[in-house]
Amino acid sequence: MSTFGSAFRVTTYGESHCKSVGCIIDGVPPGLALSEQDIQVQLTRRRPGQSKLTTPRNEQDSVAIQSGCEFGYTLGTPICLTVQNQDQRPHDYSETDFFPRPSHADWTYLQKYGVKASSGGGRSSARETIGRVAAGAVAEKYLAEVHGVEIVAFVSGVGPIEMAGDGAELHALLAEITRAEVDKTLVRCPDAAAGARMQDEIMACSQEKNSTGGTVTCVMRNVPAGLGEPCFDKLEAKLAHAMLSIPATKGFEIGSGFRGTQLRGSEHNDPFVADGRGGLRTTSNHSGGIQGGISNGETIYFRVAFKPPATISQDQQTATYAGEDGTLAARGRHDPCVVPRAVPIVEAMAALTVMDALLVQNGRAATRARLAPVPAELKGIKPV
Amino acid sequence: MSTFGSAFRVTTYGESHCKSVGCIIDGVPPGLALSEQDIQVQLTRRRPGQSKLTTPRNEQDSVAIQSGCEFGYTLGTPICLTVQNQDQRPHDYSETDFFPRPSHADWTYLQKYGVKASSGGGRSSARETIGRVAAGAVAEKYLAEVHGVEIVAFVSGVGPIEMAGDGAELHALLAEITRAEVDKTLVRCPDAAAGARMQDEIMACSQEKNSTGGTVTCVMRNVPAGLGEPCFDKLEAKLAHAMLSIPATKGFEIGSGFRGTQLRGSEHNDPFVADGRGGLRTTSNHSGGIQGGISNGETIYFRVAFKPPATISQDQQTATYAGEDGTLAARGRHDPCVVPRAVPIVEAMAALTVMDALLVQNGRAATRARLAPVPAELKGIKPV
């Protein structure tokens, strides 16, 4: 369905040519200072037409808060956020509408629903992610204000070009990187040299009337320990779910990820030391900030794979819905590579995942805190 | 929480030293022929002590159907499945119990719950997966019987050793591989040469008192088109969620995955042709059987990364819960590499994911089918 989260719950609506797109967010903590501008910032980072690297379509994507706020504060009631579509009419059918676009959602939607939306992708349109980004901004507002959580995503690969750096270099970057630094380049890669080559690659694709894939890496700092549910709703499982729900994604890895499978356990394990504040920290972070499905207070980081956009500006040999072979003519304007604009979407889904886990854990912790203390050894403390 | 799925819903229970482990499955279609033996087969593939590659602990893991069946048929009511634990008593606390094991769930569980289960991992124990495998076998029974769905997972990497083959070779394997072939080698790798080297690698780890990671690839054939929900519950998002909920997993990729990010759109797109049965098929399958979050009827395949087990048979420098540096002495018996035993767990989670999506889609399709037909162009058909 179109709902994400259990305690902080976002339901999006809207497709490419309807009146508006947006979402309802239920479960927002009451008493949070919130303005439309808090939300607009990320929508503006997501919108098309930002640079020569993205589609030339230009939509302002201005958000309106319909409900759930008064006098600049959230009421704890559902917040409906809407963004008007500029192109609000379903198109008349044209020849190309009878071709399901290869590797797009046209054919599978028809299999699922038995009904075909007009040209433009309908619900599979990237415009659906507007509701996600808007809701993510609200979650982030709370996380930043109360826990100092910092969520920063950046482009780590475009086509065959990958950002340099692994091990210590990567961890130094993860510890410091900010959105301001990420936004210094159009391609949103904090490694200037790699970024320049990525930009060239995207421009080359554009000239070839082709598209290319890429990867986005995301780091979350200051996420409290204890978030995530054992078993099915492990924090990394929810993050994977969140990321693979973004259009065009093909993979997810957390911490050491696929490369970590090649290490020995003695190398991969993250030893504990006292953190000087009465708790523990780890001296390395192959775990990526999550152990046994639960955040351990260390930096969370993960990487997401995006395929090359299915819509390309060249003709394609394929079949109509009716099974007749033919040529799908190129049309429309598209992003040759989605990763620069995917950055705020990844951040939004990460924020939504953490906020939901936080609310659930706060309920458990507050409920437990009212009980009498358990014997010392049940808390890992050697009884004297 | 401990529940997976919405329409086919599995709730697992149990930890390492309680009386029993198992699950309740709600939403099983009524009238399905089902015996304990149908379930036992996969539990036996999962159980420890199967070979020299796995932990020498030997538990029979015999399943009992507590409810939901009569005269060999399911009633449509909840099926409770239980497996007795052989070691049913929490241990007395010993010195090592006051060390959270590095990269295990001990410390994060204490952060989350404020209570520490006795030695053995508690709920993060691999014994929790028994309930999943049992439930998965029930889902598979239906999927195989009604749709001929075939789900086969196999080991595709152990430490640095990866199974050969990409492209055509891989697709030929995915089209044919069976569980019987997978089980021919202890390591469960269908590539005999690579499998032999993987086995050596695992034995080497074992002798080093160390552990290693690996990858499992899974293929699903004959999954009907139309499964998966747009937006947040895309089929690949649910698969990613399911796989990352398995202990020790670090990554997931579907279809072309991370490698696919390096292709051009024109290479990556899967063109359509008529399938000869009134529908369409694709001539390539970079999509991995899912487009726009919805199955397209092609073979679904994905790969899952498992980290090296955190429990190793050598001493480790780390800290106690109380923050005192010290040496955690090696103890217990463990798997030097989990991937051979992870194979049926991956299959189970895949089956649960597809079965849940099928029930949801069957509800929508049956409900839609009772409506009057829509105009031809809304079905992608050019009106005459």
Add this chain to the structure above:
Amino acid sequence: MSTFGSAFRVTTYGESHCKSVGCIIDGVPPGLALSEQDIQVQLTRRRPGQSKLTTPRNEQDSVAIQSGCEFGYTLGTPICLTVQNQDQRPHDYSETDFFPRPSHADWTYLQKYGVKASSGGGRSSARETIGRVAAGAVAEKYLAEVHGVEIVAFVSGVGPIEMAGDGAELHALLAEITRAEVDKTLVRCPDAAAGARMQDEIMACSQEKNSTGGTVTCVMRNVPAGLGEPCFDKLEAKLAHAMLSIPATKGFEIGSGFRGTQLRGSEHNDPFVADGRGGLRTTSNHSGGIQGGISNGETIYFRVAFKPPATISQDQQTATYAGEDGTLAARGRHDPCVVPRAVPIVEAMAALTVMDALLVQNGRAATRARLAPVPAELKGIKPV
């Protein structure tokens, strides 16, 4: 939270003075013909200012379909419905704003959220029900079109005045009553004599600057057998949940209800006879169309109690939020009795409940239908 239903899922948003109120409906079957007018009809029956019996506030409550439809058909994607608020600004605080209104939600909302919305009731405003009525109209459209379901609610009591008729007389009415007949009187009671007295009673309340309660009876004809889930989600349990979620409700009874507790089992049981179409029907209907939590195909009927509105046009002795005794001055305009306007709300919640149960059951039935048949005796048929 603000979501109702699992497969047909409605999320409402909005409070009294925000920009708009409305809902997102997820799970609408694709291919349903749907226009704004289909929805407006019930909103118009619900809106204030319809007659001298209701509040003189006059709002048009015009609905706009934001998404999920194209060319007059539903797409199967989320439908967002919005209604603009005419009074879109939170008020300045006045003296009376520091009194929680007795038996209203002001004080409990503050306990819950720690934040007080401005005057007007915020989320507890009756305007929240606009989203429900709009969504209910969509559910009804399907139910009527495909199953011929007829849902009719009417006023059966106002203050001490109850509609005459029980037993055979009631059942004759339930078999025939239509919305057109209900709407013949302002008070929406199909018993003309009782209705006239109810109207007098409401006018008397209005002149006394007071309010009164009442009851609404609802009948659903042609609901298919097999809907409702055993155990926790029995159809009557979901109906009770739905009805008690309407503001100002205090009770629910189905079929024979509280009076049925006084009968002997031999009187209360509904014997079966062949229905002439290969199934069974019952010769009486004390069950109210539901047995064991599952619809049996007979007429479903139930009754809902509404308390007198808490807002009255006379001064009340009470305390401020700060605990100071004082007089809450009368202000504003209100309905002296909510039941006439509650009629379409009861119908809407009934439609939402049945539609959700239908989608779930359709999924199960379609999934089961693909299995091989079970032995005759498992279907209640004596084997020969």
Add this chain to the structure above:
Amino acid sequence: MSTFGSAFRVTTYGESHCKSVGCIIDGVPPGLALSEQDIQVQLTRRRPGQSKLTTPRNEQDSVAIQSGCEFGYTLGTPICLTVQNQDQRPHDYSETDFFPRPSHADWTYLQKYGVKASSGGGRSSARETIGRVAAGAVAEKYLAEVHGVEIVAFVSGVGPIEMAGDGAELHALLAEITRAEVDKTLVRCPDAAAGARMQDEIMACSQEKNSTGGTVTCVMRNVPAGLGEPCFDKLEAKLAHAMLSIPATKGFEIGSGFRGTQLRGSEHNDPFVADGRGGLRTTSNHSGGIQGGISNGETIYFRVAFKPPATISQDQQTATYAGEDGTLAARGRHDPCVVPRAVPIVEAMAALTVMDALLVQNGRAATRARLAPVPAELKGIKPV
């Protein structure tokens, strides 16, 4: 489905003749002292064979904790509770098995599932409520220990005999009544005179080979203010859902209930006064402890209607599944009136409802408490 609750989540399993019945409880706060005896007390109050008023079947219904506890404390992980069935075999089919019992669930289950369980009621058996009562005892343990919540249900009506007392008399009883007092009479009515007549009525039914209905009233004292969700999950809506999910229930009313519909608003409103502890209380309680769907800290009370049991010890004219008229012969042993044994079931469902609402609200309140304070007027305080 068979799950109740969102944050404190109970899933029951089992039918009349399977191996065992029971439940999994997920979301139990960790660190709660819990023993099997804590649970057994209520199961023993529920079990058959307690007195001459109940069925002579005698089952011990001894509960075993399978998981989720160690050293006498809950771990926060799922608790599986099981009770062995003494009669573990489905019966051979006999003549009477081909008659769906009037007003029982036999026919509707067959409509729903297409499969008929063997004699005994299958999943609609009262044995399903064992899991509820066991889970309710766990919820109650927490509520009593931390908040001093007292939940006491009692029989307030049997057939035409209703307990005396309304208004002040009733409220005095609700303020004081204990389970010990309730259990002083076999019929569990705290009004000795009425109780004696109720007992005679039940014995008369038994001798007539007939059955009778009744009502159960339940009071909850010391429930914290702020529980329950606006809109769809109002606390009274969840209570109504919970109560109507108990087999044989036909009605629910909270606070003033159906009688309250006859009052004027000025009589029905509950004025506020300072409670002497910095908050407010109400001087009357027509609201039944809930306003706007949210608990206000006053005593919660409600009444539940139970129909006469469908199973009676006399022959009944009815039809077979195949539609042939015939006589269903009396058989088996049954309760002539369920209300005495329903008392702990009502208490259990009430406890589950409140515990779930508490966990959700604790999450919200703890999350809000970390934000900076809002301006005074947003908290209902006149700014100076």
